[in-house]
Each structure stands twice: as C-alpha cells, then as structure tokens.
Amino acid sequence: MGVFAAVFSLLSGAGQVIVVDPSPVRLKAAEAVGVDHTIDAATPEERLSQVLALTQGRGADVVIEASGNPFSVGEGMNMTRDSGTFTIVGQYTDAGEVSINPHLQINKKHLDTRGVWGSVILWALWESLLRGNIIVTQWLVPILRSGD
Numbered sequence: 001m002g003v004f005a006a007v008f009s010l011l012s013g014a015g016q017v018i019v020v021d022p023s024p025v026r027l028k029a030a031e032a033v034g035v036d037h038t039i040d041a042a043t044p045e046e047r048l049s050q051v052l053a054l055t056q057g058r059g060a061d062v063v064i065e066a067s068g069n070p071f072s073v074g075e076g077m078n079m080t081r082d083s084g085t086f087t088i089v090g091q092y093t094d095a096g097e098v099s100i101n102p103h104l105q106i107n108k109k110h111l112d113t114r115g116v117w118g119s120v121i122l123w124a125l126w127e128s129l130l131r132g133n134i135i136v137t138q139w140l141v142p143i144l145r146s147g148d
Contacts, residue, residue, distance in 0.1 A: 001090055002066035003029045009064070010034055018054055020047050020079075021067075044075045051079045059084060066090040070098045077105040077113075085112040092117075 002019060003026060009017045010033065019030040020039045027038040037054055041047045051060060059081035065072050068090040077100065080086045100106075106113060 001068075002026060002064075003033065005064040005066045005089065006030050006035050007033050009062070014062070016054070018051060018060065020051070044071075044078075047075065048078055055081065058082075061085070062087065064089060068092065068095060070095045073098055074100045074105060077109075077111060080109065080111060083110045083112075085114065087114045087116055089116045091115070 002021060006017050006019050016037070017035040018037045018039060019027065019035050020041075021027050021030070022040060022042075024040070027040055030038050039047055039050045041050055052058075060079055061081055062085045063076045063080040065076040065086070065088045070091070072090070073088060076088075077086050105111065
C-alpha cells in the first residue's frame with residue numbers, strides 16, 4: 001500500500017516524496033516509480049532524524065501511514081510538521097493499541113489526523129489505472145510476489 005500511496009502523491013504533484021520502509025524490495029519499487037528519497041534506518045529516532053534533515057527541520061507536510069504496524073502511528077505523527085496532515089491507511093485490522101501523547105503529537109502541533117479505510121484507496125487506484133495515470137510495469141509484480 002505504501003508504494004501506491006507514493007504513486008498517488010507523485011500524481012498529485014507533491015514537491016518531495018519520501019518513503020520510509022525496512023523492506024529493500026519495497027524501497028527499490030519506490031525508487032522505480034520516482035520518489036525523491038528512501039529511508040531504511042533501523043530505529044524510529046534515525047528515521048525521524050532523516051525526515052527532519054530532508055525537510056529542513058520542519059517535518060513532512062503530509063505523512064501517510066501505510067504499514068499496518070500500530071507503532072508507526074505515533075512515529076508518523078512525529079514526522080509530520082506543525083499544522084500538517086497525518087493520514088492512516090494501513091490499519092485494516094485490529095493489530096493492537098499504542099500510546100500517543102494527544103497534547104504533543106496532535107493538539108500542540110495542530111495536526112490534521114485522518115483515517116482512511118482501504119476501499120477508498122483501492123477505488124482511487126482502480127480509477128487511476130482505468131484513466132491510464134498508472135502504468136503497471138515490472139515494479140508491481142515483484143511486490144505482489146514477494147509477500148512483503
């Protein structure tokens with residue numbers, strides 16, 4: 001789902017697209033579709049540091065959590081700039097609870113937080129495919145076959 005989110009970001013005219021992922025297969029796919037930067041750092045602190053470095057210390061305007069890992073929610077909020085938008089598309093099942101600080105991670109940042117159920121993204125993908133905005137090439141097949 002993350003590579004599709006990156007493709008939609010590129011199609012929407014995002015000025016810079018950064019993909020954070022531990023999977024070399026998905027990072028390679030993200031590079032193949034033309035994202036600006038990929039990050040595979042091992043710790044949340046390293047990932048946050050790299051995102052801040054790439055955004056001149058502000059954080060990303062829009063962060064899309066597409067991993068399905070509940071711990072990515074708080075981490076993604078931290079990567080989002082003040083008055084930015086944090087969108088959760090990766091939480092399709094109940095994978096458990098996590099702790100966030102509503103004051104620091106939402107209110108103080110004026111964070112616009114949105115949850116998006118999977119069918120919305122899948123319909124957008126389908127419409128983009130039908131309009132010819134997304135061309136299915138060899139980058140998609142290895143992702144679907146890898147099971148990552």
